[in-house]
Amino acid sequence: MRIFWTFFWSFLLVHMLTYVVSSMTEGASYNFAQGSISAVVVTVLILIVTSIIPNEPVQKH
Known part of the structure; x- marks a missing residue:
């Protein structure tokens, strides 16, 4: 269960970070x-x- 929740939150947070960085970078698009x-x-x-x-x-000691 610990591995599932770690992956779940990593998945959400990394996708959020990827979306924000791609939105701020000129000419880049979001890549799932x-x-x-x-x-x-x-x-x-x-x-x-x-x-x-x-x-x-x-x-x-």
Whole structure:
């Protein structure tokens, strides 16, 4: 379920970012495929980063 919600929010936010940037760039058009591929890449990067970060509390010395 965690992977689904990560992909869902990444998909929405990356498509929003792709739309806004393409609207602000002169001569560019919105590309759904580019946004979808970017959303998958962002999802994979988020899942990798969250698996690398330790979950245990830091011990005080």
